[in-house]
Structures are given as C-alpha cells and as structure tokens.
C-alpha cells in the first residue's frame with residue numbers, strides 16, 4: 001500500500017519560504033500540502049492564490065491544496081491555474097458535492113473530499129467511486145500544532161474498508177497532530193498520506209523527520 005508524506009507549509013518559516021520549499025524539493029516528501037483558510041469556514045485565515053502561485057514556480061513536488069473555505073466552487077479554477085494538482089474541498093462546505101468533484105476534475109486536477117472529525121465516513125458512500133483521495137481531519141481544522149483525535153484510527157479503518165470494496169485507487173490522507181507515533185498507527189490502520197506541519201517544521205532537521213515518516 002502507498003505510504004506518502006505531505007509536509008504542510010502552514011508551519012513553515014514564511015520569512016524564508018523559498019528555503020523551506022527547497023528543503024521539501026530535496027526531501028523524500030511526496031506532496032506539498034497547503035492549508036488554505038478563509039476565516040469563515042474555519043476560525044483562522046492563512047494564505048491563498050498568490051502564495052501557491054509563487055511556490056509553484058519553484059516546487060518540484062505536486063501541490064496538494066486543502067481548501068478550508070466556504071463556496072469552494074468559486075475558487076477551484078483559480079487554484080488549479082495557480083498550480084494545484086490535488087484539490088480538497090470539505091464535505092461540510094459543499095451543497096452539491098458531486099458537481100464540485102466533477103468541476104475539480106474538469107480542470108484536470110485530482111479530486112479529494114475532506115471530513116471533519118465529527119463527520120462519519122458513511123456520508124461518502126455514494127461519491128467514493130468518483131474520488132482520487134479522501135482527507136480525514138484528525139484535529140478540528142484551523143490551526144497547526146493541535147492534539148490528535150484518537151477516534152480518527154477507527155475512521156481510517158472504516159474508510160479503508162469502503163475504498164477497498166469500491167475504489168481501491170482512492171488515497172486516504174490524514175491531517176493534524178501527525179508524528180512518528182500517530183503516523184505509524186495511521187499507516188497500520190490503512191492510511192496512505194500523512195500531512196504533518198508542526199512535527200516537520202518544528203524540528204531541528206525537517207528533512208530527517210520527513211524521511212522518518214516515510215519509513216514508518
């Protein structure tokens with residue numbers, strides 16, 4: 001089973017973002033994860049299109065863009081044009097999720113849906129066959145450095161069962177509170193992609209942490 005790592009630049013050093021992106025380029029990371037927050041869907045504002053456009057000019061890994069925003073349909077084309085390879089929208093922010101997923105694909109990006117900690121995996125039953133990835137939040141979205149929510153392991157196992165029965169190529173990504181301990185258990189439970197922000201960028205040697213996550 002694929003075991004991938006997607007460092008979240010939410011915790012990067014924005015005074016030297018180019019240096020952190022170069023570190024990711026040279027590292028064993030598989031994606032660069034961008035936590036886009038609008039201050040409405042989540043109680044925080046992070047960054048948007050200009051940052052992704054600039055990073056895309058030097059990035060050597062696919063851009064994995066996590067939209068924690070309301071009305072994501074309005075922003076899918078601009079984010080794909082800015083360089084997003086994977087676009088994740090929140091189930092909780094979409095009135096017409098099937099249409100949104102088709103919209104992401106129509107622009108040539110991979111389509112991913114995110115579930116907040118309280119949202120059951122079962123809500124994806126009738127859309128899972130259309131997805132390239134599902135992102136499970138293991139913290140309440142909005143901030144890095146939060147405590148991992150233990151119930152996530154159960155959701156990963158449930159989602160692994162659903163995906164294996166309907167769409168085995170669909171990836172499971174988990175985001176929030178990922179470290180060596182939670183990461184190992186997440187891979188064990190059937191996750192494919194680990195998003196890590198503070199655990200990577202809070203470390204002395206971020207590239208070493210990324211390698212360590214890859215080898216779990």
Ligand code: DX5
Nearest residue numbers: 142143144145176177197198
């Ligand atoms: C939503 C964000 C964070 C971030 C990872 O809050 O999506 O989860 O990516 O944060 P860490 O790895 O610092 O918990």
Ligand code: ZN
Nearest residue numbers: 035066175195
């Ligand atoms: Zn994220």
